[in-house]
Amino acid sequence: MMNNRSLLSGLAAALLSVSLLVGCSGGSKAVPAATTPAPAPTQPAKEQVVNLYSARNYPVDTVLYEEFTKQTGIKVNVVQGKAEELIERLKREGESTPADLFVTVDGGVLNNAKESGVLQAMTSATIEQTVPKALRDKDNQWVGLSTRARVIAYSKERVKPDQLSTYEDLASAQWKGKVLVRSSTSLYNQSLVAALIDTNGEQAVQTWAQGVVANMARKPEGGDRDQVKAIAAGVGDVAIINTYYYGQMLISKDAEEVKAAEKVALFFPNQKTNGTHINISGAGLTKHSKNKENAIKLVEFLTGEAAQAKFAAENFEFPVNTKAQKPELLKTWGEFKTQQIDWVKLGTNNKKALELLTKAAWQ
Amino acid sequence: MAERAKLIRALKKHTNSWLILGLLGAAVILLPLVPIILGLFKAPNENWQHITQYLLAGYLLNSLQLVALTGFFTVTLGVCLAWLIAAYDFPLRRFFRWALLLPLAVPPYIAAYTYSTMFSYTGIVQKTLRSFDVTPNPKWFGVLSMRGAVFIFTLCLFPYVYMIARSFFERQSGSYIENAMLLGRGPAAVFFRVALPLARPAIAGGVALVVFEVLGDYGVTSYYGVHTISTAIFQTWFGMYDVDSAIRLAAYLMIGTVGLFLVERWVRRNRRFSSSTSKMRPLAPRRLKGGWSWAAGLFCGSVFAWSFLFPVVQLGVWASWTFESVFTPAFGELIIRTVSLALLATVIIMFFAVIVANLHRTNANPFTSALSRWVTAGYSVPGAIVAIGVLACFIGLDRVLAPFYAVLGLGKAPLVLSMSLVMLVVAYVVRFMATGFNAVEAGFERVGTKFTEVSRTLGFGMTRTFLRVDLPLIKGAIFSGIVLTFVEIVKELPLAMLLRPFNFETLATKAYQYANDEKIFEAAVPSLLIIGVSMIAVYVLNQVGKEAGE
Numbered sequence: 014m015m016n017n018r019s020l021l022s023g024l025a026a027a028l029l030s031v032s033l034l035v036g037c038s039g040g041s042k043a044v045p046a047a048t049t050p051a052p053a054p055t056q057p058a059k060e061q062v063v064n065l066y067s068a069r070n071y072p073v074d075t076v077l078y079e080e081f082t083k084q085t086g087i088k089v090n091v092v093q094g095k096a097e098e099l100i101e102r103l104k105r106e107g108e109s110t111p112a113d114l115f116v117t118v119d120g121g122v123l124n125n126a127k128e129s130g131v132l133q134a135m136t137s138a139t140i141e142q143t144v145p146k147a148l149r150d151k152d153n154q155w156v157g158l159s160t161r162a163r164v165i166a167y168s169k170e171r172v173k174p175d176q177l178s179t180y181e182d183l184a185s186a187q188w189k190g191k192v193l194v195r196s197s198t199s200l201y202n203q204s205l206v207a208a209l210i211d212t213n214g215e216q217a218v219q220t221w222a223q224g225v226v227a228n229m230a231r232k233p234e235g236g237d238r239d240q241v242k243a244i245a246a247g248v249g250d251v252a253i254i255n256t257y258y259y260g261q262m263l264i265s266k267d268a269e270e271v272k273a274a275e276k277v278a279l280f281f282p283n284q285k286t287n288g289t290h291i292n293i294s295g296a297g298l299t300k301h302s303k304n305k306e307n308a309i310k311l312v313e314f315l316t317g318e319a320a321q322a323k324f325a326a327e328n329f330e331f332p333v334n335t336k337a338q339k340p341e342l343l344k345t346w347g348e349f350k351t352q353q354i355d356w357v358k359l360g361t362n363n364k365k366a367l368e369l370l371t372k373a374a375w376q
Numbered sequence: 377m378a379e380r381a382k383l384i385r386a387l388k389k390h391t392n393s394w395l396i397l398g399l400l401g402a403a404v405i406l407l408p409l410v411p412i413i414l415g416l417f418k419a420p421n422e423n424w425q426h427i428t429q430y431l432l433a434g435y436l437l438n439s440l441q442l443v444a445l446t447g448f449f450t451v452t453l454g455v456c457l458a459w460l461i462a463a464y465d466f467p468l469r470r471f472f473r474w475a476l477l478l479p480l481a482v483p484p485y486i487a488a489y490t491y492s493t494m495f496s497y498t499g500i501v502q503k504t505l506r507s508f509d510v511t512p513n514p515k516w517f518g519v520l521s522m523r524g525a526v527f528i529f530t531l532c533l534f535p536y537v538y539m540i541a542r543s544f545f546e547r548q549s550g551s552y553i554e555n556a557m558l559l560g561r562g563p564a565a566v567f568f569r570v571a572l573p574l575a576r577p578a579i580a581g582g583v584a585l586v587v588f589e590v591l592g593d594y595g596v597t598s599y600y601g602v603h604t605i606s607t608a609i610f611q612t613w614f615g616m617y618d619v620d621s622a623i624r625l626a627a628y629l630m631i632g633t634v635g636l637f638l639v640e641r642w643v644r645r646n647r648r649f650s651s652s653t654s655k656m657r658p659l660a661p662r663r664l665k666g667g668w669s670w671a672a673g674l675f676c677g678s679v680f681a682w683s684f685l686f687p688v689v690q691l692g693v694w695a696s697w698t699f700e701s702v703f704t705p706a707f708g709e710l711i712i713r714t715v716s717l718a719l720l721a722t723v724i725i726m727f728f729a730v731i732v733a734n735l736h737r738t739n740a741n742p743f744t745s746a747l748s749r750w751v752t753a754g755y756s757v758p759g760a761i762v763a764i765g766v767l768a769c770f771i772g773l774d775r776v777l778a779p780f781y782a783v784l785g786l787g788k789a790p791l792v793l794s795m796s797l798v799m800l801v802v803a804y805v806v807r808f809m810a811t812g813f814n815a816v817e818a819g820f821e822r823v824g825t826k827f828t829e830v831s832r833t834l835g836f837g838m839t840r841t842f843l844r845v846d847l848p849l850i851k852g853a854i855f856s857g858i859v860l861t862f863v864e865i866v867k868e869l870p871l872a873m874l875l876r877p878f879n880f881e882t883l884a885t886k887a888y889q890y891a892n893d894e895k896i897f898e899a900a901v902p903s904l905l906i907i908g909v910s911m912i913a914v915y916v917l918n919q920v921g922k923e924a925g926e
Contacts, residue, residue, distance in 0.1 A: 064878060070888075070889045070892060070893060071893065072889075090878035090879050091878065091879060092876060092877070092878055092879075092880075093873070093885065093889065094873045094874050095614070095760075095873065095874075096614075097613055097614045097617070097619075098760060098763070098873070098874045099874075101619055101764060101767075102767060102874065105767055105768060105771050106771060106791060106794070107771075109771070109774065109775075109790060109791045110791070111790075111791060111795060111878070125617050128617075195601075196598070196601050196603075198598055198603075198607060198610070198611060198615070200614070200615075203615055231515070231518070232521070232601060233601055234518070234520035234521065234600065234601035235492065235520050235599065235600075235601070236599070236894045237894065238894045239492070239496065239520070242496050242497040242498055243497065245497050245498070246496075246497035246502070248515065258894060261894075261895070265897070266694075266697040266698060266897050267498060267697070267897065269497075269498035269499075269503050270498045272498070273497060273498045360617075363615060363616070363617070364423070364615070364616045364617070367611060367615040367616055368426055368430070371426075371430040371431060372430065376601060376603060
């Protein structure tokens with residue numbers, strides 16, 4: 014009997030909450046329910062805010078936002094998500110959107126945000142001074158925050174650095190059964206291929222992709238770290254990875270991961286040709302931003318020397334501000350020639366890249 | 377008390393409130409699916425040809441293979457364990473009876489990361505072997521593949537089948553099985569000829585959840601390099617920047633899965649097993665002897681170890697490395713938020729699940745049976761696609777309400793509902809109706825309609841019949857539904873990612889934040905908290921079940 018009673022009251026409680034819900038979605042009587050979190054950030058409030066839709070998920074970002082708030086009193090509100098999903102949300106919200114900045118990783122995606130018409134130009138003399146032109150959108154609709162290089166990792170034991178030269182060479186016969194790389198679903202690979210299409214042309218890259226697939230030590234699997242581990246394990250000899258994953262492994266809490274990374278070294282390819290492929294993370298001002306000044310202030314802060322040094326130190330990304338202090342590891346990699354690419358191309362070529370990769374059966 | 381009486385009286389007066397409430401619930405659930413279905417009516421664009429030519433065929437085959445293998449193994453494992461525990465007694469049986477539900481607490485994508493790291497070159501397995509100077513071929517440990525994905529899904533999802541099948545065997549099949557034994561059937565014949573056919577609806581309900589979950593998954597499959605329909609959807613969206621084609625693909629996926637289960641029900645349309653007696657004698661477990669009893673214990677033990685113990689212990693070790701840097705007092709709030717949100721959504725889901733299932737059972741016609749299939753459709757497509765549908769509806773709703781907001785002084789065309797948790801809760805309801813509904817439906821199916829009909833003949837209304845007659849009979853099923861749904865929501869990721877308000881985190885988004893960056897050691901802390909919260913839910917279910925006299 015006890016049980017029946019508790020069930021009954023449970024049911025009554027259920028009814029109540031349902032009527033609340035139905036009331037909301039039904040329409041007329043909707044009062045922002047108790048579950049609505051306080052001030053919709055669009056409200057003209059005394060509190061100064063800047064609202065972010067961010068696809069960058071690094072802990073260092075949060076640290077920097079907190080610092081910004083401490084310095085300026087401007088509160089940073091964040092919705093974290095996947096880049097394309099956030100763009101979709103921005104598109105659908107239209108001019109009602111509460112977001113001021115869209116932050117993401119990958120030049121192609123930044124360009125796609127621009128193409129989708131959800132961004133606007135941001136004007137700031139400070140930013141134009143600190144961030145080189147090549148690391149900004151040409152209409153300043155987005156500004157770079159950091160760059161990362163996609164390089165070749167190789168086994169110190171089995172590969173001599175002078176055997177390595179270019180990305181293109183990874184399709185040559187000497188690497189038969191030795192190449193490790195993750196799936197073509199990874200945006201990092203798509204962008205690399207999009208960039209190669211720009212420099213070499215679609216036909217050449219199609220042949221290249223087929224060559225790489227033929228040289229693969231195993232079917233693509235796992236993330237970038239898994240490729241480094243596979244070199245250490247002797248599954249393959251060379252891998253295409255992003256620089257910062259290697260940096261993270263060297264300071265891993267797991268001694269075995271450190272040991273594995275130490276068996277591997279990085280090679281910055283295409284130094285004698287058109288430069289190593291880099292990608293960019295950046296922030297764009299949304300078209301319907303309601304806190305424009307605060308948003309620009311935040312971007313200025315994030316591209317400032319102190320914040321940039323922190324990006325580099327905590328995340329092993331390359332700063333966009335040339336004055337920023339770099340951590341030891343980045344220094345040991347030295348200066349290297351980077352691919353001079355129009356970021357627009359990463360976006361516009363991405364579809365071609367994907368089609369080409371699927372045709373090459375790069376899983 | 378008085379309120380409750382009033383409520384019941386009001387319900388009784390409007391017997392048809394069942395229908396109205398059912399339709400309302402269905403509307404809330406189906407509306408966000410409309411934008412997805414509408415995707416089918418848009419003219420396909422130039423990408424569609426590439427998709428159908430290169431992505432679809434191969435990926436469809438992979439999906440089918442993954443679903444078939446996972447389905448087969450979850451059913452085999454789930455039903456065997458359920459039968460063993462229900463029909464036999466052996467050492468530690470009482471512990472395993474509930475402990476085998478615990479793998480539900482482990483999010484598949486976390487299990488995927490954990491196992492791949494454990495088996496990787498730097499992981500515990502190969503490291504230990506190396507310390508004995510054994511250097512195995514690393515390819516033997518390649519879990520990042522189809523077989524790895526099947527392994528992970530089987531271990532994480534078999535409890536769906538186990539839970540529903542066990543409760544069926546224990547409570548409903550006693551007299552049939554004992555009669556079969558009296559008539560001289562051996563244990564194998566009893567199992568295959570009597571227990572299994574009787575349990576088919578229950579098993580179908582459980583395996584439906586497995587199939588839905590596997591088809592909608594993107595976390596495990598993308599990490600393990602298994603290209604499925606979900607991969608095609610996300611490649612189209614994230615790689616070709618083509619949302620319309622992605623939605624179109626999702627619509628086909630949804631129709632396909634719903635169709636599959638309509639067919640399954642049609643096939644067993646003429647097989648209804650209602651109990652013929654009110655005294656459904658629970659099955660009395662028979663004691664296993666000697667070696668057999670140890671073998672049974674060992675079998676359960678190893679399934680438990682692989683599906684729960686090993687990954688959790690490993691996560692514990694990793695968490696101890698990163699606890700200091702990751703854990704903050706804010707996690708307390710995170711837990712409370714995650715739990716209260718999940719509870720709220722679960723209550724709403726169970727309420728509608730019961731209403732729609734009861735409606736369908738008492739007025740079985742093509743309309744209600746279509747309705748009862750479609751309310752579960754949200755589970756069959758990737759969460760991100762459901763999220764788009766929900767987002768579209770809520771932004772539309774906010775537009776409609778704009779004049780009203782203006783009166784309230786909220787500014788010109790603000791987003792109120794779509795910037796609130798209401799949107800996320802509705803999304804949870806849309807997506808996880810299936811877990812609640814399937815449990816309730818399985819409960820109703822095994823009860824049949826005899827008692828209800830008697831009660832109605834004796835003059836009780838639909839509501840009173842439900843409260844006095846049906847509810848006590850399906851109590852167990854409702855509890856299972858609550859726990860399944862609650863645990864699913866605690867683990868949920870894609871909806872929370874896309875539909876959350878500013879500065880809102882759940883345990884799952886926190887875990888994702890690290891895991892996505894390949895920081896599995898840091899992800900261990902929030903992952904363990906997810907597992908902990910879910911474990912408590914499973915434990916409570918067990919206690920409540922005991923009190924209810926299961």
